[in-house]
Amino acid sequence: MPVPAAGCPKRMIFGPCGGVRSDGSCELDAALTCPWCDDRDPLAVRPWPSPTATGPAEAPAILTDLSVPPYDLAAMRDILELLAPVSDAVLVGEHQNRPDFPPTMVAAEILAAGTGPWITLTCRDRNRVVLEQELAGLAALGIDGVLCVTGDGRGQDVRPEVTQVFDLDSTRLTHLAATTGLTTAVAVAPAAPPAELRPAALAEKQRAGASLAVANHVGSPAALSSFLDRARAAGADLPVIAAVAVYTDERSAAVLAAFPGLALDPDAVAAVLAAPDPREAGIEAAVAEAEALLAVPGVAGVNLSGLASADGWRAGAEVKAEVAARVAERTRRDAGLAPGRRG
Numbered sequence: 001m002p003v004p005a006a007g008c009p010k011r012m013i014f015g016p017c018g019g020v021r022s023d024g025s026c027e028l029d030a031a032l033t034c035p036w037c038d039d040r041d042p043l044a045v046r047p048w049p050s051p052t053a054t055g056p057a058e059a060p061a062i063l064t065d066l067s068v069p070p071y072d073l074a075a076m077r078d079i080l081e082l083l084a085p086v087s088d089a090v091l092v093g094e095h096q097n098r099p100d101f102p103p104t105m106v107a108a109e110i111l112a113a114g115t116g117p118w119i120t121l122t123c124r125d126r127n128r129v130v131l132e133q134e135l136a137g138l139a140a141l142g143i144d145g146v147l148c149v150t151g152d153g154r155g156q157d158v159r160p161e162v163t164q165v166f167d168l169d170s171t172r173l174t175h176l177a178a179t180t181g182l183t184t185a186v187a188v189a190p191a192a193p194p195a196e197l198r199p200a201a202l203a204e205k206q207r208a209g210a211s212l213a214v215a216n217h218v219g220s221p222a223a224l225s226s227f228l229d230r231a232r233a234a235g236a237d238l239p240v241i242a243a244v245a246v247y248t249d250e251r252s253a254a255v256l257a258a259f260p261g262l263a264l265d266p267d268a269v270a271a272v273l274a275a276p277d278p279r280e281a282g283i284e285a286a287v288a289e290a291e292a293l294l295a296v297p298g299v300a301g302v303n304l305s306g307l308a309s310a311d312g313w314r315a316g317a318e319v320k321a322e323v324a325a326r327v328a329e330r331t332r333r334d335a336g337l338a339p340g341r342r343g
Contacts, residue, residue, distance in 0.1 A: 007035050008034075009026060009028045009032070009166075010028075010150055010153065010169065011166045011169075012150060013171070013172065014201070014205075014208075015034075015035070016194065016197060016201070017169070017170070019152050019153070019192075020189075020192045020193050020260060022260070024037035024194070025037075027152060034194075037193055058183075059240075059241055059300035060088035060089035060144070060241070061088050061294075062086070062087050062088050062089075062301065062302060062327055062328060063089050063118060063302070063304070064087040064091065064303075064321075065090070065304060065320065066080070066083065066106075066110070067079075067320075068100070069313050070099060071101065079314060079317040080109065081113065083115070083320065083324070084114045086321050086324040086328060087324050088116065088301070089116035090116070091147065091303060091305075092117060092118065092120055093120050094151065097155060099125075104134070107119055111143070116143070118147055119143060119145075119147065120149060121147070121173065122149050122151025122152075123165060123166050123167060123168045123169060124151035124153065124164050124165060125165060127165050128167045128168055131167075132176065135177050135180045139180045139182050145184065146182050147186070148184060149170045149173075149186070149187045150170040150173075170186060170205065171204055171205050172208070179209070184209050184211060184212070185210065185211070185213065185214055186202070186205040186212075186214070187215075187216065188202050188205075188213050188214070188231075188240075189216040189261035190223065190224060191216065191218050191263035192260065198227065199227065199231040200234045202231050203231065203235040203236040207235075212239055212240075212241065213236075213238055213239070213240045213241070214241045214243070215240050215241065215242050216261055217245050217256065217264060217305070218242075218243075218263050221289075221292040221293050224293065224296055224299070225296045228297065228298040232298070239299075240299050241301040242293040242299045242302050243302070243303045243305045244302045244305060245268075245306055246286045246305060246306040246307075246320055247272065247282050247286075247307065247308065248278050248279040248281075248283065248308060248319055249278055249309060252307040252310055253269050253273065256306050256307070265289075268285050268289070271285070279309070283326070286304065286323045287323055287330065290302045290327045291327070291330060291331075304324055
């Protein structure tokens, strides 16, 4: 029976996670080298004990992050009114410092708003039994899919009295989710070290049951294209949704830049921040990035991701809704279709 990697605070058997810092250190402890980055004791991706055969998933062309104030049902409904008409689906994240309503409740609200929910499940705050309960509830609701991630560790100053579970890692959670019949997506961080293991790790997740991947931000479409070439060589041929950085001011750009494992185009950021109208420049930069990423072979959709605006939750949702609307209209135009409304 496989055992967790020695020294991994998340007790991962299949790694690495997406939070490895640029110098190869652990996101939970800067003094600790990630076991998968330690050249003194390299760890290979181990074989999956019970591979699961899966078919291709239908990827949402526009998947928009649902960013809302926690435990605020009125605000959630208000923001969903903005995002649902212009998004094929919305992605519900799970934040170490901002817990929110249970996944099944949020999924029901999204369905009621008229769009598809993609729910992120992490292993940080739930043991295996609770994860099984969540998956059963989401499957009963008939949601579009679930994004399985190990989860970022809670900051040392955030609820230090609360334990962090990590019964499972993303690959084992993916296998568990696939057995429920849910369309199962996984995250991949092309810009995070160790770069040489990332393609094989994605292939391993596909063998475990993943039928879709959501790629974190990269510095350029060419960087994502290169990664996907290596992933295909490793055996991963599942469709990919590529992250689009949505920012319109210094704070919303800084929030994205602060996450380990993410990469932004510094020239694009500088151009947006220096523009006479940074909001319009940020929207157009996101639309241009989306169009470029959609042209990469293997990319089936884009994930509009980020705070988007420092002016509040609704302002950020308005920016993302405008980006989604422009991407949809240009996609339809390029395909020779009449203008239309999503939903």
